[in-house]
Amino acid sequence: MKNIGFLLGLFILLSACEEEGPFINFEEEQATLVDTSYVSATPIPSVNKNVLFEEFSGVRCSNCPLGNAITNGLFNSLGDRFVPVTVHSDFLALPYGNDQDLRNSDANNLASSLGPVGVKPSTFVNRKIINGSRLQQSPGTWSGLVNNELAQSSFVKMNLEIIDADETERTVRYRIILSYNQNAPNHNLGFYLTESEIIAEQLDGSVKISNYEHEFVLRQSISPLIGANIGSDVTQNTVIIKEFKIDIDDYDTNKLWTMNHMYVVAFVRLDNDDIETATMAELIP
Amino acid sequence: MNKLFTFTFLLLSIAQSIHAQGFISGDLELRNDYYVKDSTIGASGTNHYDDLKSSADGWLTVNYSNDEWGFRTGIRLDMFMNSRFHNPNEDAYTAFGVGRWYVEKDFKKLTITGGHFYDQFGSGITFRAYENRFLGIDNAIFGVKAKYQFNDNWFAKGFVGVRKNRLSFYNPIIKGVNVEGYLSVGEKVTFSPGISAVNRTIDEESMTTIANVINGYELKDRFIPKYNTYVFSLYNRLNIGKVSWFIEGAFKTSEAINDPLNKSIVDPLFNVYSNKPGNIIYTSLTYSKKGFGISAQFKRTDNFQFRTSPEDNETLINGALNFIPPTNRQNSLRLPARYQPASQEIEETSFSLDGTYTPKKGITFNYSFSEIHRNKIKLESYAADNLFRELYLDTEWKVSKKVKTLIGLQFVQYNQEFYEGPANLPTDVQVYSPFFELTYKLDRKKSLRFEAQYQSAQRDFGQWLYALIEFNMAPKLSISISDMWNFKPGPNKSSKNEHYYSVYTSYTEGPHRFFISYVRQVEGIVCTGGICRLEPAFNGVRAGLNTSF
Numbered sequence: 001m002k003n004i005g006f007l008l009g010l011f012i013l014l015s016a017c018e019e020e021g022p023f024i025n026f027e028e029e030q031a032t033l034v035d036t037s038y039v040s041a042t043p044i045p046s047v048n049k050n051v052l053f054e055e056f057s058g059v060r061c062s063n064c065p066l067g068n069a070i071t072n073g074l075f076n077s078l079g080d081r082f083v084p085v086t087v088h089s090d091f092l093a094l095p096y097g098n099d100q101d102l103r104n105s106d107a108n109n110l111a112s113s114l115g116p117v118g119v120k121p122s123t124f125v126n127r128k129i130i131n132g133s134r135l136q137q138s139p140g141t142w143s144g145l146v147n148n149e150l151a152q153s154s155f156v157k158m159n160l161e162i163i164d165a166d167e168t169e170r171t172v173r174y175r176i177i178l179s180y181n182q183n184a185p186n187h188n189l190g191f192y193l194t195e196s197e198i199i200a201e202q203l204d205g206s207v208k209i210s211n212y213e214h215e216f217v218l219r220q221s222i223s224p225l226i227g228a229n230i231g232s233d234v235t236q237n238t239v240i241i242k243e244f245k246i247d248i249d250d251y252d253t254n255k256l257w258t259m260n261h262m263y264v265v266a267f268v269r270l271d272n273d274d275i276e277t278a279t280m281a282e283l284i285p
Numbered sequence: 286m287n288k289l290f291t292f293t294f295l296l297l298s299i300a301q302s303i304h305a306q307g308f309i310s311g312d313l314e315l316r317n318d319y320y321v322k323d324s325t326i327g328a329s330g331t332n333h334y335d336d337l338k339s340s341a342d343g344w345l346t347v348n349y350s351n352d353e354w355g356f357r358t359g360i361r362l363d364m365f366m367n368s369r370f371h372n373p374n375e376d377a378y379t380a381f382g383v384g385r386w387y388v389e390k391d392f393k394k395l396t397i398t399g400g401h402f403y404d405q406f407g408s409g410i411t412f413r414a415y416e417n418r419f420l421g422i423d424n425a426i427f428g429v430k431a432k433y434q435f436n437d438n439w440f441a442k443g444f445v446g447v448r449k450n451r452l453s454f455y456n457p458i459i460k461g462v463n464v465e466g467y468l469s470v471g472e473k474v475t476f477s478p479g480i481s482a483v484n485r486t487i488d489e490e491s492m493t494t495i496a497n498v499i500n501g502y503e504l505k506d507r508f509i510p511k512y513n514t515y516v517f518s519l520y521n522r523l524n525i526g527k528v529s530w531f532i533e534g535a536f537k538t539s540e541a542i543n544d545p546l547n548k549s550i551v552d553p554l555f556n557v558y559s560n561k562p563g564n565i566i567y568t569s570l571t572y573s574k575k576g577f578g579i580s581a582q583f584k585r586t587d588n589f590q591f592r593t594s595p596e597d598n599e600t601l602i603n604g605a606l607n608f609i610p611p612t613n614r615q616n617s618l619r620l621p622a623r624y625q626p627a628s629q630e631i632e633e634t635s636f637s638l639d640g641t642y643t644p645k646k647g648i649t650f651n652y653s654f655s656e657i658h659r660n661k662i663k664l665e666s667y668a669a670d671n672l673f674r675e676l677y678l679d680t681e682w683k684v685s686k687k688v689k690t691l692i693g694l695q696f697v698q699y700n701q702e703f704y705e706g707p708a709n710l711p712t713d714v715q716v717y718s719p720f721f722e723l724t725y726k727l728d729r730k731k732s733l734r735f736e737a738q739y740q741s742a743q744r745d746f747g748q749w750l751y752a753l754i755e756f757n758m759a760p761k762l763s764i765s766i767s768d769m770w771n772f773k774p775g776p777n778k779s780s781k782n783e784h785y786y787s788v789y790t791s792y793t794e795g796p797h798r799f800f801i802s803y804v805r806q807v808e809g810i811v812c813t814g815g816i817c818r819l820e821p822a823f824n825g826v827r828a829g830l831n832t833s834f
Contacts, residue, residue, distance in 0.1 A: 021509035022496035060376065062335055092332065092376050105498065113545075118375075118821060119330040129709050137330060206336065224503055272709075 033173070034243035044181040044237050049154040050081045051146050052267050052278035054110065054124040054218075056117045056135075058092030059102065065204040065212070067121025070139050072215060074146055081150055083265055083278040084216040085194055087111065092120050096201040100256060102214060106192075106221040114273060125149055126275040134273075154277040155182040160266045163243065165283045167259050170248040172283050176266050177241050184234040187276060189242075190227030192265040193219045194280070195257055216263070220251045227269045260284050307351035312833035314418070315343045318369075323824035326783055327808060333369060337377055341366040344384065344418070355391030363452060371421040371451060373821050382452045385425060396432045401425040401449060404442070406463040406481035407520040409608035410535045410565055411591070414448075420811070420818055422602050425449040426459060439466040448593050448606060455593040455604055456488035477522040483591075485514050485606065491594040495541055499558055508560040510541035516591055516607075529571045535589065537563035542588055543595040544631055558595055563588035567610060576643040582612040583636045587660060590630040602818055612637040613655040614677055616695070619769065620738040620751050621718045623809055624699045626673040632660045633672075647683035651693075669713075674698040679720075691722040701745060705810065705819070711744040732757045736767075746807070747775035764790045769807065783807070801828040 055071050057064045071084050088102035089111035095101045111117040114127060114134055122137045125145045130136065136145060159177040166172075176189070194216045202212035230240070248257060260283075267278035318341075322334040333340065341364065348359035363384030367377040387400030403425055405413035414426045428446015435441070443462040447454040465479035487495075487510075495510050520533035541558040564587050571580040586609060593604035609628040612635045616622040637655035644650075657673040679693025697716040702709070720738040727733060736753040750772055755765035769785040785807050791800035806823040 017513075019512055021511065022492050024496060024499055024507050024509050026504060026507060060332075062332065063330075090375070094376070105494070116819070118373075132709075228503060 033245055034175070034241060036242075037238055037240040039235075040179070040237045040239050044157070044179045044239070046181045047154055047157040047277075048081075049126065049149055049152045049277045050083055050158075050279055051078075051149050052124075052126055052265070052275045053082060053084045053142075053146065054127070055084065055086050056089060056091075056111060056120050056122045057086050057214075058088055058120050059095060059099070059200055059202050059212075061092040061120040062203050062205055064092075064121045065202060065209075067123070067139050068215065070142055071123075074143060075216075078146070078150070080279070082146065083267070083280045085192060085218050085265060086214065086216045087218045089115075089117055091117060096208065099200040100198060102198065102200060102217050104218070104220065106225055107218050109225055110218075124275075126278075127269075127273050128275075155184050156180050156187075156268055156277060158266055158268065158277060158279040160264060160279045160281045162264070162281050162283060162285065165259065167284065170252075170255075170259060171245060172248065172259075172264070173243065173245040174264055174281065175241065175243045177239065178230070178268070180234055180236060180238045180240075183236050184230075184232075186229070186232035186271050187234075188227030188229050188269045189223070190221065190225070190267050190269055191223045191244075192221050192267075193248075193251065193257075194263045194265055195219050195261050196263070197258070197261040219257060219262070222246055222251065222264075226273075227267070230268075306353050307349055307356075309347065309349050310834065311345070311347040312831070313343070313345045314829070314831050315341070316370075316827065316829040317341045318823075319826040319828075320823075321825045323805065323822075325781070326785070326805065326824060327822040328805075328824040331369075332377055333367070337367045340368050340370070340377065342368050342370045346385075355396075357387075357389040359385070359387055361385040365451075373818075373823075378451075380452045384423065384452065394434045396434075398430040398432075399428075401427050402430050402444070402446075404430065404444070405608070406461065406483070407465075407479050407518055407533050408531070408567060408610055410533055410567060410589070410610075411481045411516045411518045411607055412459075412461050412463075412483045413606075413608035415608070420602060422605075423449055423451075424605060427454055428459075438468070439464070441465075448604065450593075450604070456491060457593045458486045458488075459593075459606060460484045473524075473526045475524045479518075479520045481518045481520075483516045483606070485591070485593065487512050487514075487594055491596060494596055495558065495594070499541070502557075506557075508541075510558065510560065511539060514538055514540040514591070527572055527574050530568070531570075532566070532568040534566045535564065537589055537591060541595050542590040542631070544588070544590075561588040563590065565589040565609065577641070579638070579640045581636070581638050584610070584612050584633065585635075585660065586629055586631075586633040588631055611635075613657065613673065613675055614639065614653040616677075618720055618722075618736070618738060619753070619767075620740040620749055621677070621695045621720060623740065624673075624697045624714070624716050624742070625810060626657055626699070626704055627810075629657075634658045634660050634662060635673075649681040651677075651679050651681070653677040671698060671713075672700045672703050687726045689724045692720070694719045714742055714744045716740060716742045716745075730759045732759070734765075743775055745775050746771055748773040761793050762791070771807070796834065797830065797832040799828075799830050801826065803827075 053071060055067055057067060074082050075084050087107045087110055089107040090103055093103050114124065117135060119137045121139055122135045123142060124134055125136055126149050127134055128149065130145060136142060157179045161175045162172065163175055164173040196215040198214040198217055199211055200214055201208055201210045248259060249255065262283045263280045264283065265278065265280040268276040270276055317339065319339045320333045322329045328334060343364040344361060346359065346361040350357040361384045364381045365378050367379055369377060371378060385401040387398055387402055389396065389398040403414045403416060414424045416423045426444060426446040427449055428444055430442065430444035432440060432442035441464045445460045448459060461481065461483035463479065463481040468476040492510065492512060499507050499510060514537065516535060516537040518533055518535035522529065522531045539560055539562045541560055544557055544559040565585065567584045569580060569582040589609065591607045593606065609630065611628050613626060635655065635657040637653065639653045642650045653675065655675050656671060658671060663670060676696045679691055682690045684690060695718040699714045699716060700712045701714050702712050718738060718740040723735045725733045734755040738751040740749040749769060751769045753765055753767035755763065757763050767787045771783050774782055785805045787802060787804050789802035791798055803826050804823055808822040809820060811818060811820045
């Protein structure tokens with residue numbers, strides 16, 4: 001009995017021991033280079049929403065090339081107002097052979113938190129709940145849902161500009177301008193990095209296409225996944241300007257990403273998880 | 286694979302050679318699913334329906350025990366072929382190998398086990414390693430366990446190992462000790478006290494992932510996660526005559542927990558880590574005498590998430606190291622079982638009152654009332670904040686030697702958004718489910734059973750009717766046919782008034798039982814003992830075999 005008492009005592013003693021723990025950075029990583037706002041002297045005109053189109057895909061998903069084709073078609077026809085992001089969460093996305101793994105923890109977090117995503121291809125359309133579901137599973141309906149969303153007005157217009165992109169240093173400096181035409185509810189501002197023209201084998205029906213080109217693949221969320229809070233007290237005609245600088249290698253430690261094929265995606269997210277509007281810009285225009 | 290067959294062959298050879306002193310036993314369970322695409326109910330869009338068309342799962346166990354030597358050993362081969370058994374929402378899973386092996390030897394008062402083992406401390410709040418194939422759970426620990434029996438009334442046990450993850454392992458190390466005893470004071474008063482402590486140490490790879498996630502948070506939300514977590518519990522069962530009282534209290538040290546309910550951190554919908562200690566208290570009080578029984582339970586859980594790791598892939602039924610007992614009634618009838626709450630790890634205050642009364646032979650009344658709340662209960666919004674409430678009444682009436690009936694009513698109030706997510710699901714689905722069951726014995730071996738159930742869940746699927754008729758010819762044959770008809774779908778459902786048919790038959794010959802069924806099954810939460818998972822819709826044929834030797 002003494003031995004058991006000793007063991008239990010040891011457990012209690014150990015639980016009081018301090019650990020050093022892993023490295024947690026308590027410094028600001030991506031210091032905002034510019035963070036300013038002003039009230040416009042002239043009224044800011046109303047604007048319609050853009051669509052953040054988060055399509056869930058996977059290299060082992062036999063029907064996903066069909067979804068990709070629809071997404072690419074929408075991008076070609078709608079241009080800047082359509083912001084595609086292809087999300088390779090775990091489901092049906094295990095890479096073939098030595099191909100690049102298009103999956104990442106941000107993709108899985110997005111799928112698990114707003115999903116579950118048990119069907120691919122499927123998509124979020126500004127993460128709106130439509131017919132009781134946030135996940136839209138029928139590619140035939142996507143175009144109509146996007147057009148419905150594009151017809152809605154937004155309280156904010158987003159302008160995203162690349163100020164400087166250095167391919168040697170692999171750094172990017174970018175600016176976001178938020179122009180509010182109405183008083184805004186509490187909202188967050190988030191950023192993704194995406195990449196196109198990634199070659200990786202893809203199942204298409206029952207055939208594997210070895211040189212399939214994957215477009216707009218979510219590489220990394222460079223803000224907290226839900227964005228950083230802008231606040232609940234932004235009033236009509238306010239203009240907010242923020243500038244950031246990132247080092248791509250901070251996220252891409254294996255140096256696999258090609259800056260020439262990459263985009264920064266910016267979006268405004270509301271407390272109910274809906275996306276108000278979004279925009280994107282090529283790193284190297 | 287060669288090693289596996291060599292091991293199996295050796296085990297069987299040894300077992301044969303020492304058969305005279307020992308005893309060999311085992312069992313086989315085989316299950317095959319054949320998928321037929323049916324997009325009207327959502328049974329489509331996955332590779333099982335599009336391409337694979339079938340899956341098979343199997344478990345073959347062989348055990349050998351020799352009481353003279355105080356020696357036991359066993360091996361179980363697990364087979365998952367294009368399986369969706371562990372997680373019906375994921376890609377097909379294929380693997381084959383040793384799912385369990387163990388050797389166990391008694392040395393007088395000491396028993397040592399090596400390999401995979403199942404066990405639990407107290408009610409399982411600090412540690413439970415168990416298997417529940419119905420839910421795809423196999424929480425065995427792979428390691429070494431020792432149990433020392435001090436005398437007839439007191440024992441101590443301890444273990445160290447890793448938690449099984451399908452046919453491999455989670456990397457974190459688990460250690461635990463437990464002491465339990467029995468004391469009697471006079472003839473009618475007994476105590477069964479116990480104490481337990483468990484430690485989990487996270488591996489470097491998992492910790493790196495966790496740290497990366499935390500480094501992605503806003504500065505105000507970052508913290509240093511702990512490698513080691515410790516849980517402790519004290520418990521006791523007190524019996525005084527016909528009264529039995531069990532109580533267990535447990536405490537858990539701070540660690541990074543996956544805390545989707547913590548709105549102060551980031552957002553309730555995203556998997557977020559917060560650094561919190563936890564505690565839980567669980568108690569039950571029962572009184573029973575001939576013809577009358579009553580039982581009350583209470584539980585309060587506060588941040589008592591104890592898993593191999595808080596990472597995304599170790600949520601729901603994955604990576605659990607303990608078991609938090611549910612307090613609500615566990616229903617088995619088809620429609621009354623549709624709305625079941627999963628035991629919560631982050632916060633839950635629940636209580637229940639169950640009773641049974643038999644005024645005369647052949648008639649029994651059963652009732653149950655249970656409620657589940659968050660921990661901060663506000664009296665002014667008591668009803669609105671309720672997560673789950675169930676009122677259940679039934680009467681079993683043995684009309685004659687040939688006729689037995691069950692009739693009853695269940696009312697459930699269910700916060701679907703809380704239990705199933707995502708946001709904007711209804712928070713107060715009100716469910717009324719009257720039910721009736723009749724069993725008619727045609728003769729000593731043959732019987733007919735009929736079930737009829739209705740359910741109204743206006744804010745969810747709407748109105749259901751369910752009927753089943755079953756013919757049993759004991760002990761060999763069972764045939765049933767049923768239909769669950771969503772005859773008036775709710776306004777939030779895009780489905781039409783679908784029929785979910787099922788035809789089932791099983792044939793038993795000695796220890797061998799064969800079954801085949803056609804099933805068209807609606808999606809829904811399936812729970813056993815407070816552990817739940819979302820089963821997607823299914824359409825197809827299921828066939829299988831269970832046997833033991």
